[in-house]
Amino acid sequence: FTSLSLFSSAFSDELSHPSSILQYPSEAKKVVDEVDLHCTSWRLAAETNNLAPWSSIPAECADYVKDYVLGRGYVTDLERVSEEASVFDIDDGKDAWVFDIDETLLSNLPYYNDHGFGLELFDHSEFDKWVERGVAPAIAPSLKLYQRVIDLGYRVFLLTGRKESHRLVTVENLINAGFQNWDKLILRSPDEQHKMATLYKSEKRDEMVKEGYRIRGNSGDQWSDLLGSSMSQRSFKLANPMYYIP
């Protein structure tokens, strides 16, 4: 603790006093927008699953989230995850890929555009009405990945928290948005309605594994799509700063 002791204590002080900036000889001072810094940090914590379940976005981040999802950030992030996911090769007919639907294959941005982008508390019956219109657009980079996965011969399982009674409208919406040739569309049966998503989705993946499938990829916008038992060889987390499903 000789030459670095000054650095060490300066570093610690910085970490306890976030209002100042770490000073290095080479660093130019930078004006940082406070709200942007705060909301960027909130978004990283949300995306890395560090937050306790949250029910609506922070009010002070409403404009930040809106700018993100309507601007180039969200699109860029969606494209990147699709591109990263596409590097795999497959072996035989038992390789499977699991896709979530909402905010993974289909976008509900038109709905959230009318509901504060996650600022308003989730309204089941309003959202059901939107789902029942069956007009959610495809997330284009996901459609691209989906098509590649199908072309490579993967078995495709669509595993959604949507309820069984929305099967027909969901199929219609998916097909109109360009999705085809999946192996199985799994929706929540009435007795699964109150299971936590992580458990429900784990049980469904357990069944796939029991049937001999190797889950090679899993794409979802929620960590509850990806974590639990029978986890995929690789998981791909799509950005979603608008809502959290435990």
Add this chain to the structure above:
Amino acid sequence: FTSLSLFSSAFSDELSHPSSILQYPSEAKKVVDEVDLHCTSWRLAAETNNLAPWSSIPAECADYVKDYVLGRGYVTDLERVSEEASVFDIDDGKDAWVFDIDETLLSNLPYYNDHGFGLELFDHSEFDKWVERGVAPAIAPSLKLYQRVIDLGYRVFLLTGRKESHRLVTVENLINAGFQNWDKLILRSPDEQHKMATLYKSEKRDEMVKEGYRIRGNSGDQWSDLLGSSMSQRSFKLANPMYYIP
């Protein structure tokens, strides 16, 4: 597909043509810095574990990463994860918390400051020399969380990829940085040197669970600290845009 068909196709076009900006009546155009957008997206993908193992940061993001780790972003993110982690109560003496060491309790920023913040390929022998100096400063928000966890009566396990031969210097470094009273410091034995970190750390967590501990929290800067078997009830991912350990 009536009123929303235009939106739907516009949305899809947007996603395939990232050079334009999603247009909504309410959206003000915003000049976005290209490199910043690209590197912000890269960082999110890295932090959410969407990238295949990566060996060095993208060259074009060298300044971005440097500004992030030396500026207020990294500090803000470290503080947030520490604060989010501190909401737990405990039951009895079998509740445990697992901490990784490097970039979780101790910061190697002084080393990475001299080595391009992840731009240079990792140099084992150079890094060993740095570790052997034993002068890595504490990450202050982690020290705060650590202290709270100890005060609440958790058993604290330090689970690190550092090798057994670095035990003494690691203990000295930890104590000089303010960390005390852990229950067990687990380092890699020589025969564990070539295990993947995810497997090595899972096996060590398996042993804790076998001994009757409930792993309530796990703090680490790598997903290989957090994923695998015997996962913690809650995992806390600290930011680290500088290196990846599979």
